Amino acid sequence: MIPEEVDLSVELAGVRLRNPVLAASGTFGYGLEFEPFFDLRELGGFVAKSLTLEPRHGNPPPRIAEVAAGMLNSISLENVGVEAFLREKLPRLPAGVAVVASVFGTEIEQYAEVCKRLTGAPGVVALEVNASCPHVKSGGIEFGQDPRVLATLVRATRAATSLPLLVKLSPNVTSVAEMARVCEGEGADGLSLINAVQAFDVDPETRRPVLWNGLGGLSGPAILPIALRMVWQAARAVKLPICGIGGIATAADAVKFLLVGASAVQVGTANYLNPLAALEVRDGLAAYCARHGVARVADLRGALDFPGR
Amino acid sequence: MIPEEVDLSVELAGVRLRNPVLAASGTFGYGLEFEPFFDLRELGGFVAKSLTLEPRHGNPPPRIAEVAAGMLNSISLENVGVEAFLREKLPRLPAGVAVVASVFGTEIEQYAEVCKRLTGAPGVVALEVNASCPHVKSGGIEFGQDPRVLATLVRATRAATSLPLLVKLSPNVTSVAEMARVCEGEGADGLSLINAVQAFDVDPETRRPVLWNGLGGLSGPAILPIALRMVWQAARAVKLPICGIGGIATAADAVKFLLVGASAVQVGTANYLNPLAALEVRDGLAAYCARHGVARVADLRGALDFPGR
Amino acid sequence: MSAPATVRVDAAVLENESEGGPNRRLRLDVGAAWPDSAPGQFVMLSPGALPAAVRWDPLLPRPMAVFRREGAALDVLYKVTGRGTALLAAAQPGERVRTVGPLGCGFPEPAPGARIALVGGGTGIASVFDLAVRARARGPVTALLGARRAEELMAVAAFRALGVDLRLATDDGSAGQRGLVTELLAQVLSEGVDAVYACGPTPMMQRAAALAAAAARPCFLSLENRMACGFGVCLGCAVPRSAPGYALVCRDGPVFEAASLRVDGLP
């Protein structure tokens, strides 16, 4: 599927990846769910569902709804907890799958503790600190929206692990560049952006919010131009490698993120409608490179033609 | 077209409107452009293209592009200037059309001066201060994104006019509630939100931004759930009446904004694809009220069924 | 039971015809390699035929029960209720519908000789048909089908052709008994039934579960939740368990023993 002559490998935060296409946290389960569809080693890697110290149940239904070219979710970080992940999920993955573990907590100490426990686990190549979950009242929104809180979080998680540390930023901020600089200053190895955009929808017939929680996160193709803007802004603000996320469903979408400065990309919501989406993005990216005479996909990074800016 | 029994009239910032459906600034020209399609007096009113003290030429092309369920624009506030508006546009509108004049400037003094000149012009029932244009470097983005600057702007424009003063907020902020409170504190009579969301898109074939300006504003159905979230948040933060804007294309969309707390709505991008969109929203709103036994459309305001929140 | 294989095919539409009222039957060519499915399993279908160019609205696939499988042909019975099904209704023969499946865990096999009652309400009728097909060889089957009006009743002829004991109910009495299908269930339970299998709107399933519990009979519910993925990764289809926490309809269900859920908390 990959033309011989194209070198798809990239480096992200010190990790060598087979190719720049990963699957995004919360859209790829613990990887195992995609085994019926393809060999997970075909991807650059995947980010597992965000883990907390203890298992979490999440919000009552309805948790999802469809909107124009996108969806809303308010899962509220239901997950099996870090111990069950290490014991039951990780060992079942085939060797050679690059797993990025995503970390979440309601207190900074919890984040740090989860980071500690994940460090050294076989197959886990990096950690992604989810500072940006848009629908947990006591959690993500504050961490990722306040530069001081974010700094504390990055410092604590940085100290808790020797693994490469990615920080996943919230899009619900006035200046993503400021948040990017905070992460760089506190020793993060890379950034992932964006998480879902805070949103709301209502059923005019029942007059109720479509989600039990009211607020939810908007994801899917609708947010791509917002995500691309933020990656472009972050890439100009910091030197850190960036994993671009938001609405990616085709190889052309992925190319856009690389051109504005991302080193790799994550496919999210598209996995739901097409379980082969990430694989198809990988194949299409290789075809794009072959068609455009790009020998190394890494050369696309920041290769936007936008003189003077 | 309007069932007899439904009272569609609403009050917005002290202005009595025939119905709560307006057309948004920059999507309805100076009104005259829609005369081939319907009688402008059928709407609650319209917001004219933002006016500056002097005429402005705007950005070079390309200025627009299509994205998933939306569009990007970087018009950069091309307009005829306040004097030409008063001399050439306003007098040609039929009597009885409620015109909201939108005001913009690169300095606060310019805003204030434009407000002064518009005050007293026949047909102009209110002013809308565009504090939120997402693509003018020296202008909108700073006014609407910094609470202190926004406060100064509202104070100055408030002092410059006796007309009802609406402030149009930027969506590109961490807390729209904070900005809403600033406007309330400085004596605004109402809020309009949201303006277009800052965004970026790239053509992977040419590797160039799709817009000459790179950055542009995302509008259309894609942003509706973001707009609805912000109106909901603003309505809970302040007592000011709110004009809801963002992705409205059908009566059901308009109902959603009223339910989360808007007093009126503006139809924007939908006018492009359907020059009768605003009229159809008005008709559909009347039909919705008739079907649901709502005697006065004003009763829908804030009638969300979301106990405990 | 080891999970059967799951595949994605862009299946050609073979037929797409009205079944009366708002209901239609879609026949897809899923290919000979399509895995066998158990009664109660489902597929995720793209909301309408795949367009001539990408269009992202509506975005999410729609869950539909496997109504019948004949070689490479897979039938789905669906009701046009909203955007996705309206667009599916416009799919022309030769166009393709993205199909992922079979998904979920179906109905448990009835014990040999057990007298079972199947309760189908509205679109839920499609979910219990394959169970009727397979169960009637094992023991007596009573099928209770309900809908608002006669024309909304799905698959009546197909059930009739099976030769099972068939009873109908409609809200307006235009077919069978006037009233709710659960009133039929109450009757049938009093006549003697060993297990209940139900699919339909939430209030119907809550009532069916209550009736079965009162009669001390096991009750299996097939839930019709909103879904984004259908295979356990979005966590969007959660329903409350009777134990703390949530089950996923697409992965742990769609069929659940009623007692394992907090049925009053179903969406």
Next chain:
Amino acid sequence: MSAPATVRVDAAVLENESEGGPNRRLRLDVGAAWPDSAPGQFVMLSPGALPAAVRWDPLLPRPMAVFRREGAALDVLYKVTGRGTALLAAAQPGERVRTVGPLGCGFPEPAPGARIALVGGGTGIASVFDLAVRARARGPVTALLGARRAEELMAVAAFRALGVDLRLATDDGSAGQRGLVTELLAQVLSEGVDAVYACGPTPMMQRAAALAAAAARPCFLSLENRMACGFGVCLGCAVPRSAPGYALVCRDGPVFEAASLRVDGLP
């Protein structure tokens, strides 16, 4: 000239057929009340037939020249280039396409007896056809049509049927002269022409304008810009005037005298 009336109709597709290669002809029933249009005016068409349920992607209508009007039937010749035209190509007879028009200011009428050259490149051919129809009664018309390959040349038979002086150019020589259509224009200008009317890709129009200017002949360009509204309210279709500032292609054009524009600044 007082602006002609503009209307919005959801026009039924009467025919939608291949014209060879990537080109198709769409015949719409716009109704008898559809206003007359001048050569060079255009319509905005929804990107594909109106769907069975609202779908917002793609969102914006596409500008297309009025190729021909016959009673209630309006013909558009289009090339399948991207999402919108691919979806239009799938529109079936009986489906409806939202149509707003006629829009813009068309070509000025040639002076009686004037020898005019029409230059059409690619999809621009469709924009100059109606001018050929009307102008040939007033004076000698030379039509120069160009495209990449023979099969991409639009409307050759229709031009031939008009009996105008017709010359073709293709990049690969598969029809007419090998090379650019503007090379034909250089020839024809040297043979003697009073005015040039051109529509096509930007480089073609820039070259046509330069050639006409060198020959001191007036040159009218019909521009094919991206548009959102088509009637002057989005300000998205701006092109630089030779005087400071911008003109709107949809309102001030699509036809402009070349000298009034900064043609090197066209997008």
